[in-house]
Amino acid sequence: xxxxxxxxxxxxxxxxxxxxxxxxxxxxxxxxxxKSILLDSLGFVLGWxxxxxxxxxxxxxxxxxxxxxxxxxxAAHAILEDAGLPGGEELILRRVNRxxxxxxxxxxxxxxxxxxxxxxxxxxxxLHGQHDDRGxxxxxxxxxxxxxxxxxxxxxxxxxxxxxxxxxxxxALAAAEAALAEAKDEEEFLxxxxxxxxxxxxxxxxxxxxxxxxxxxxxxxxxxxxxSRAHATxxxxxxxxxxxxxxxxxxxxxxxxxxxxxxxVAALERALxxxxxxVDGIERCLDALQFNPHELEEIEERLFAIRGLARKHGxxxxxxxxxxxxLRTRLTALDAGEGNIAELKAALKSAEAEYDLAASALTKLRxxxxxxxxxxxxxxxxxxxxxxxxxxxxxxxxxPGPEGRDAVEFVVATNPGAPAGPxxxxxSGGELSRFLLALxxxxxxxxxxxxxxxxxxxxxxxxxxxDAVGRRLKVLxxxxxxxxxxxxxxxAALGAHHWRVEKSVKNDQTLSRVVPLDQKERVDxxxxxxxxxxxxxxxxxxxxxxxx
Numbered sequence: 074x075x076x077x078x079x080x081x082x083x084x085x086x087x088x089x090x091x092x093x094x095x096x097x098x099x100x101x102x103x104x105x106x107x108k109s110i111l112l113d114s115l116g117f118v119l120g121w122x123x124x125x126x127x128x129x130x131x132x133x134x135x136x137x138x139x140x141x142x143x144x145x146x147x148a149a150h151a152i153l154e155d156a157g158l159p160g161g162e163e164l165i166l167r168r169v170n171r172x173x174x175x176x177x178x179x180x181x182x183x184x185x186x187x188x189x190x191x192x193x194x195x196x197x198x199x200l201h202g203q204h205d206d207r208g209x210x211x212x213x214x215x216x217x218x219x220x221x222x223x224x225x226x227x228x229x230x231x232x233x234x235x236x237x238x239x240x241x242x243x244x245a246l247a248a249a250e251a252a253l254a255e256a257k258d259e260e261e262f263l264x265x266x267x268x269x270x271x272x273x274x275x276x277x278x279x280x281x282x283x284x285x286x287x288x289x290x291x292x293x294x295x296x297x298x299x300x301s302r303a304h305a306t307x308x309x310x311x312x313x314x315x316x317x318x319x320x321x322x323x324x325x326x327x328x329x330x331x332x333x334x335x336x337x338v339a340a341l342e343r344a345l346x347x348x349x350x351x352v353d354g355i356e357r358c359l360d361a362l363q364f365n366p367h368e369l370e371e372i373e374e375r376l377f378a379i380r381g382l383a384r385k386h387g388x389x390x391x392x393x394x395x396x397x398x399x400l401r402t403r404l405t406a407l408d409a410g411e412g413n414i415a416e417l418k419a420a421l422k423s424a425e426a427e428y429d430l431a432a433s434a435l436t437k438l439r440x441x442x443x444x445x446x447x448x449x450x451x452x453x454x455x456x457x458x459x460x461x462x463x464x465x466x467x468x469x470x471x472x473p474g475p476e477g478r479d480a481v482e483f484v485v486a487t488n489p490g491a492p493a494g495p496x497x498x499x500x501s502g503g504e505l506s507r508f509l510l511a512l513x514x515x516x517x518x519x520x521x522x523x524x525x526x527x528x529x530x531x532x533x534x535x536x537x538x539x540d541a542v543g544r545r546l547k548v549l550x551x552x553x554x555x556x557x558x559x560x561x562x563x564x565a566a567l568g569a570h571h572w573r574v575e576k577s578v579k580n581d582q583t584l585s586r587v588v589p590l591d592q593k594e595r596v597d598x599x600x601x602x603x604x605x606x607x608x609x610x611x612x613x614x615x616x617x618x619x620x621x
Contacts, residue, residue: 075197078091078140081137082135083114083136084135085576085584085585089586094569096554097550100556101565101602102575107585118167120193134170140165141197144162152193153180161181197523201527212481212482223439223442225435229476231431232432235427239424239427249417250414263404270393280379303355308352313352324338379393436468444466446515454511457538459487462487466483485508506534514549529560530559531559542561547568560602562603566599572590595620600612
């Protein structure tokens with residue numbers, strides 16, 4: 074329930090504090106006095122999208138604070154917990170709008186986004202504006218209204234899930250059929266390319282290895298000649314033989330030199346060992362440099378074949394193996410395509426069967442709820458002076474979709490014996506308002522903890538009919554809190570609490586304020602609503618009669 078509303082520097086309101094009560098709260102005032110500004114301000118603090126410019130001229134920022142009571146079990150508690158916000162029996166919303174357009178919001182003194190405010194608002198306030206009946210004229214919204222009454226949330230979730238499965242299965246089948254058709258168009262190419270690639274069987278890094286071996290072989294002849302000369306110079310008959318002879322000669326003379334040749338002999342032995350290792354390495358290199366000229370030819374042929382195939386298919390040589398795998402996959406898909414298509418068709422058929430079950434269950438629930446809604450609305454129309462009207466919810470087959478395959482339309486007959494037809498063609502403005510009120514009463518099964526706001530829902534009606542609307546609003550308010558903006562004296566007189574919105578000019582500034590009315594002031598206000606600016610004795614007497 075909305076406990077209080079504090080508005081500062083919003084449009085033509087400098088500062089306004091309102092304390093609301095349970096039951097039926099009525100706000101009255103002349104046209105243009107600022108009643109809509111109150112709703113704009115409340116909508117602002119609730120995160121609703123509305124006017125862009127709200128800050129009062131001359132002020133740096135506008136601010137609205139709304140305080141709500143949250144009874145135990147209220148739906149707002151779950152949203153607070155989910156958002157990591159402090160809870161309790163009291164909920165305080167605060168939102169600031171600066172002149173540069175920036176908006177900042179708090180919930181129980183914690184910064185929040187506009188999205189959190191909007192989620193909370195769905196559990197706190199329900200606004201029915203003076204143009205809500207226009208929604209009744211569009212059959213596209215009738216199914217949603219019926220679903221609210223029928224409480225179809227779970228069945229709609231099942232239907233949406235089943236429809237998603239159908240959609241997914243259809244996409245998979247369409248993609249497979251398109252792929253199969255494309256594969257068949259290139260079947261000859263695929264088979265030839267796979268055969269060619271399988272025959273060549275290129276390996277990872279093979280092109281680089283072949284290129285290295287080819288270069289080595291191409292330069293091997295000149296290299297081997299130089300290496301052979303080095304081997305001849307260092308090996309037997311060369312440096313190695315000479316060093317061996319020198320070592321033998323020094324060994325023979327070492328005993329006669331008194332140890333003077335020990336160090337040279339040791340050094341020469343080390344050098345001879347190193348030289349032997351070098352000669353061994355040279356010999357291994359010579360062995361490696363030996364090649365078969367036919368092998369070079371074979372390497373070049375394979376290298377050129379790999380490179381040519383890579384150019385043909387527009388890939389780098391190292392990607393030929395993966396490219397071949399991709400072609401094989403496509404060829405396998407082509408070979409298995411018909412079987413895969415059959416499986417996908419079976420999956421689609423199964424998904425459609427599941428959807429059919431879910432949609433049929435939803436249709437059945439809607440059909441049952443439609444009869445109950447018709448009876449409930451008819452019961453509500455009688456107290457609204459429309460006991461002879463007929464309200465009917467028509468179900469017909471519609472295009473299958475995530476919300477089922479039902480088309481829903483509300484039709485009415487306002488005169489006995491007249492055929493039922495669309496609301497737009499049958500009902501007048503005042504009748505539309507009463508149909509809307511009847512529907513809202515039926516669709517609002519539990520308003521405990523929620524504030525219902527009706528903005529001129531009684532427009533287009535007067536006299537006994539306006540009194541009937543007011544009495545229905547009063548009954549509706551017995552279960553919670555209802556705020557009504559009205560120009561009808563009959564409705565205003567039935568309020569449990571009454572405020573007058575008035576406008577004044579102060580220091581060349583137009584300001585709006587809201588005044589709570591006592592019993593005497595209520596008589597004057599209702600009399601003004603009856604007679605206009607000049608309150609007559611007859612209007613005051615009529616007002617007293619209405620307020621009795």
